[in-house]
Amino acid sequence: MTAFAAALGRELRLAIREPGEAAAAVMFFVLATMLFPFGVGPEANLLARIAAGVLWVAALLAAMLSLERLFLGDYEDGSFEILALAPLPLSLIVGAKMLAHWLTTCIPLIVATPLMAVLLDLDTGGYFALVAAMALGTPTISLVGGVGAALTLGARRGGMLLSVLVLPLLIPVLIFGAGAVDAALAGHAVRQQLMVLAAMFLAASALCPWAAAAAVRQALE
Amino acid sequence: MFPTGQPWNKSAGAVSRVGPANARFAVNRPDTHPAIRFSGRALACVRGDRAVFSGLDFALDAGEVLTLTGPNGSGKSSLLRTMAGLLPPVSGAIEWEGANIAEDREAHAARLHYVGHLDAVKLALTVAENLRFWSAVRPDGGDIQPALEQFGISALADLPARFLSAGQRRRLALARIAVSKAPLWLLDEPTVALDSEGIAAVHAAIRNHCAEGGSCVVSTNAPLDLPDAKGLDLVRHGMGAGGRA
Numbered sequence: 001m002t003a004f005a006a007a008l009g010r011e012l013r014l015a016i017r018e019p020g021e022a023a024a025a026v027m028f029f030v031l032a033t034m035l036f037p038f039g040v041g042p043e044a045n046l047l048a049r050i051a052a053g054v055l056w057v058a059a060l061l062a063a064m065l066s067l068e069r070l071f072l073g074d075y076e077d078g079s080f081e082i083l084a085l086a087p088l089p090l091s092l093i094v095g096a097k098m099l100a101h102w103l104t105t106c107i108p109l110i111v112a113t114p115l116m117a118v119l120l121d122l123d124t125g126g127y128f129a130l131v132a133a134m135a136l137g138t139p140t141i142s143l144v145g146g147v148g149a150a151l152t153l154g155a156r157r158g159g160m161l162l163s164v165l166v167l168p169l170l171i172p173v174l175i176f177g178a179g180a181v182d183a184a185l186a187g188h189a190v191r192q193q194l195m196v197l198a199a200m201f202l203a204a205s206a207l208c209p210w211a212a213a214a215a216v217r218q219a220l221e
Numbered sequence: 222m223f224p225t226g227q228p229w230n231k232s233a234g235a236v237s238r239v240g241p242a243n244a245r246f247a248v249n250r251p252d253t254h255p256a257i258r259f260s261g262r263a264l265a266c267v268r269g270d271r272a273v274f275s276g277l278d279f280a281l282d283a284g285e286v287l288t289l290t291g292p293n294g295s296g297k298s299s300l301l302r303t304m305a306g307l308l309p310p311v312s313g314a315i316e317w318e319g320a321n322i323a324e325d326r327e328a329h330a331a332r333l334h335y336v337g338h339l340d341a342v343k344l345a346l347t348v349a350e351n352l353r354f355w356s357a358v359r360p361d362g363g364d365i366q367p368a369l370e371q372f373g374i375s376a377l378a379d380l381p382a383r384f385l386s387a388g389q390r391r392r393l394a395l396a397r398i399a400v401s402k403a404p405l406w407l408l409d410e411p412t413v414a415l416d417s418e419g420i421a422a423v424h425a426a427i428r429n430h431c432a433e434g435g436s437c438v439v440s441t442n443a444p445l446d447l448p449d450a451k452g453l454d455l456v457r458h459g460m461g462a463g464g465r466a
Contacts, residue, residue, distance in 0.1 A: 003357060006353075079343070081339065084330075085306070087327050088358060220307055
């Protein structure tokens with residue numbers, strides 16, 4: 001457990017020393033969302049109708065942008081060779097990096113989401129569902145995206161490959177995440193959607209660190 | 222000393238083929254014939270469809286140094302990575318005290334330190350933060366101060382690694398092997414970029430390690446100041462120089 005804490009602390013320290021990575025994802029999210037009122041016109045009804053979907057898609061793409069670098073630094077500077085030879089499960093280290101990605105990239109996205117929802121004139125009834133769905137859905141993005149990032153290590157144009165690989169797998173998160181907001185706006189209970197998102201998160205947290213660790217080992221050969 | 226339960230054995234055969242004829246050495250019989258501590262049999266390596274070496278054997282005992290020599294591309298780094306377990310051999314097997322290292326990867330990882338070509342240094346972290354992390358991932362990781370002093374970088378402890386020279390970064394990478402104990406060191410050209418003082422520190426560290434009963438495999442292109450070292454020339458096993466296919 002001390003190794004997990006040390007790995008997490010190292011990632012967070014690196015994120016604080018070099019804040020560009022996380023800031024770039026949030027900037028992308030904000031800019032992409034801001035373009036929609038210009039693109040589809042300032043009609044409030046239309047914007048409010050598409051707000052949940054726009055925010056989810058923008059968050060997903062922003063996370064993809066940052067996931068590309070998740071394992072690349074440690075792969076290129078040789079840290080992964082040493083970590084793979086440390087007497088502890090590599091999945092532990094990989095899991096710490098995924099958690100750090102969620103803390104440094106997804107939490108700022110979750111914080112920015114209600115602000116951007118105001119811009120898109122989302123009905124006040126949808127805010128709780130939106131933020132709750134984001135909080136439950138974004139860890140799945142970090143976990144599944146981490147597997148993709150590990151699989152594309154060593155590949156040229158890995159970022160493109162990562163999106164092709166991972167985005168189809170994250171469609172359920174998108175459907176239930178946006179669905180939760182729609183349900184809330186229609187006056188239905190959002191419990192079902194949130195529980196499905198939670199279930200996807202739990203399944204991903206059980207499988208993804210091991211899959212990503214195996215992919216990293218493969219990349220080191 | 223390392224808790225290996227094996228007596229020192231400096232008299233074991235020189236590095237050569239520990240083929241089937243010598244297979245009794247692979248069995249752990251401490252009374253009559255102490256097992257060769259670390260050995261490989263009939264190893265072959267293929268990189269990118271090209272056979273790098275084949276039919277390679279090595280044997281190493283407690284307190285011994287094995288130096289790997291050979292021209293660029295002869296497979297020194299690949300052999301070290303195979304010994305570390307990063308790269309599974311295409312054929313053959315590597316054994317530690319009679320047990321194949323592929324059977325328990327974590328146990329093998331716990332007994333070795335590997336220093337590759339890459340320094341594994343995070344530029345945004347300070348020297349001390351870098352080293353403290355590598356100490357934390359080993360269960361017996363100790364205080365970093367003696368390791369920093371051993372490689373002459375204690376004055377740089379609070380400096381971000383971004384400002385280190387190539388040689389200082391190399392010293393930091395080498396200090397990693399001094400923060401925790403491991404009976405087997407695998408060093409890939411450890412003296413690259415080092416000045417004479419740094420090279421002397423590496424030699425002293427290796428000699429000290431062996432005096433305590435450790436084993437060490439070093440790949441090198443520069444002559445090492447280690448008179449007792451056994452040598453393994455990879456050109457004899459290479460595909461371009463009449464090695465077995």
